[in-house]
Amino acid sequence: MAATLIDGKAFAAKVRGQVAEHVARLKEEHGITPGLAVVLVGEDPASQVYVRSKGKSTVEVGMNSYEHKLDAETSEADLLALIGKLNSDPAVNGILVQLPLPKHMNEELVINSIAPEKDVDGFHISNVGLLGTGQKSMVPCTPLGCLMMLRDHHGSLSGMDAVVIGRSNIVGKPMAQLLLGDSCTVTIAHSRTKDLPEVVRRADIVVAAVGRPEMVPGDWIKEGATVIDVGINRIERGGKNVLVGDVDFASAAERAGAITPVPGGVGPMTIACLLANTVTAACRAHNLAEPEGLTA
Ligand SMILES: NC(=O)C1=CN([C@@H]2O[C@H](COP(=O)(O)OP(=O)(O)OC[C@H]3O[C@@H](n4cnc5c(N)ncnc54)[C@H](OP(=O)(O)O)[C@@H]3O)[C@@H](O)[C@H]2O)C=CC1
């Protein structure tokens, strides 16, 4: 392997350490313990795993974790009522409603009912608008984690050619906004992009957020490029269930300058950034100085 491995697991541990320090200071100096509420509707096994791991990390950094598990048949009105209660609860600084929601719910309506200042996912329309106009906002966790790793590796990203594959509201679009904010020349590719291999070959930075196992082969990667693999795909290989990204790691690592693995790359950073956003939200709620280096 020629590429440098960007160790998201180790980076995430460092971020969680910084969050823990800031939480300890908030407690000592101001008697404040930040709180994160996570709402899960239904019994999707993958979602249950994430929610448990989020709760565990929240407690480990010294914050309060409030888990709300609702069954799949819960009405939208009941979910909105719960969000209303969390919005007005001063002990709750961050609210995350795990996606996807059951089919009978209007995801946009639900997300936009979260108080924007508690929207630690950064999905509320106000936060989307603030990010798009370069104003202070809550920044979506996955793109924020990717940005932190890129800045750490490169220092400045100014003038670099970046290609984001995927245009979802939760990953692709906010990722592109953040890269633009750091003065990259940004291309957003998607399922209708003509000649994706050629588009990717131009890139100094490739962020793959598609949800198709190992779809980006090494020969699309420009020699020395930095590859950030957001994909989390569970596939069967050799009779075993394994986790792979959207990038074919083995062949891409031959050409890339640096690359994130799956697992152990973007995933752990997503959770660390969720904690970072929660402590940031708590500081803003109390008009206190925000932790440095934990926001975009
Ligand atoms: N590590 C982490 O923390 C997280 C990981 N993920 C993972 O990231 C991946 C993407 O998630 P998400 O953004 O929610 O996914 P979506 O399904 O919402 O979006 C996928 C995007 O990929 C595009 N796409 C699909 N097929 C192709 C193709 N053949 N060529 C080019 N583009 C294509 C789609 O294009 P179009 O718009 O034209 O349909 C769409 O914009 C998933 O594997 C998910 O599990 C997600 C969130 C967090």
Ligand SMILES: Nc1nc(=O)c2c([nH]1)NC[C@@H]1CN(c3ccc(C(=O)N[C@@H](CCC(=O)O)C(=O)O)cc3)C=[N+]21
């Ligand atoms: N409102 C909302 N916000 C989210 O941020 C959100 C969501 N809904 N729905 C689902 C996706 C997915 N997601 C992941 C978080 C961590 C890992 C993670 O830590 N992955 C580990 C592996 C974990 C495993 O083994 O399954 C890793 O990549 O190393 C993965 C995926 C957040 N999401």
